[in-house]
Amino acid sequence: FHNLVWNLSEGNGHIQSASYHEPPGFFGETHFEPIILLAVPLYWLVPSLTTLFAVQSMLLALGAVGVYRLARAESAGPLAAAMGGLIYLGWWPLWRMAMADIRPLTWSIPFLLLLIAALRENRKWESFTWALLACLCREEVTLLVGTAALASMAWKTTHREQRKQIAKAVIAAT
Numbered sequence: 001f002h003n004l005v006w007n008l009s010e011g012n013g014h015i016q017s018a019s020y021h022e023p024p025g026f027f028g029e030t031h032f033e034p035i036i037l038l039a040v041p042l043y044w045l046v047p048s049l050t051t052l053f054a055v056q057s058m059l060l061a062l063g064a065v066g067v068y069r070l071a072r073a074e075s076a077g078p079l080a081a082a083m084g085g086l087i088y089l090g091w092w093p094l095w096r097m098a099m100a101d102i103r104p105l106t107w108s109i110p111f112l113l114l115l116i117a118a119l120r121e122n123r124k125w126e127s128f129t130w131a132l133l134a135c136l137c138r139e140e141v142t143l144l145v146g147t148a149a150l151a152s153m154a155w156k157t158t159h160r161e162q163r164k165q166i167a168k169a170v171i172a173a174t
Contacts, residue, residue: 001036001052001103001104002049002052004036005036005039005040005043005052006043006047008036008037008040008043009043009047032138032139033104033136033138035104035107035136036104039051039052039055043055049102052102053099053102056098056102056103056106057095057098057099059107060094060095060097060098060106060107060109060110061089061110062114063088063094063109063110063113064086064088064089065085065113065117066110066113066117067081067085067088068081068082068084069114069117069118069120069121070084070113070117070120071084073120073121074120104138105137105138105141107137108137108141111130111133111134112130112134112141112144112145112148114126114130115127115131115134115145115148116148118130119148119166119170122162122166124165124169125169127152127169127170127173128169128170128173129173131145131169131170131173132173135173142174145170145173145174146170146171146174149166149171149174150167152166152167152170153167
C-alpha cells in the first residue's frame with residue numbers, strides 16, 4: 001500500500017496496483033479499497049510510511065468514540081462509557097493489528113462502531129456517512145453494513161417510519 005499511495009500522490013495511481021499479481025490500475029485490484037484515497041493528501045504533505053501508520057492509528061483510535069457513544073446509548077454513565085473507550089484503546093490485538101501492516105480493512109472498525117452508535121441514536125445522515133466510509137474500506141464490509149441496516153429495523157426504540165428511513169439511508173450507502 002505504501003507504493004500505491006506514493007503513486008497516487010504522484011498522480012500515477014491509475015497505472016498501479018497494490019501487488020504484482022493483480023492487474024494494473026487502482027480499481028483493477030482483487031479488493032476494492034478506495035478509502036486509501038483519504039490518506040493521499042496527508043501522504044503528499046509528509047511522504048513516509050510512518051504517515052500511513054499514523055493515519056491508520058488515528059482512525060482506529062476514533063473507534064473509542066463509537067464505544068463511548070454505544071455505552072451511553074445503553075444507559076451507561078459518562079465515567080463507565082469513558083472506561084469502555086479506554087478499554088478499547090488499550091486492547092492489545094487492536095494495536096498489534098494497527099502496527100503490523102497497512103490494511104484498509106481495519107479502517108472499517110471505527111466506522112462500523114460509529115455507524116451502530118449513530119443508528120442507536122437515530123441519526124440518519126450520520127448513519128449514512130459512517131456506512132459509506134465503512135463500505136469504502138473493502139467490498140465485504142458492505143455485508144456487515146447491510147446487516148446493520150436490517151438489524152436497525154428491529155429496534156423498537158424508534159418509530160417504524162423513522163427506522164425505515166434510517167435503514168434506507170444505510171442501504172443507499174451500501
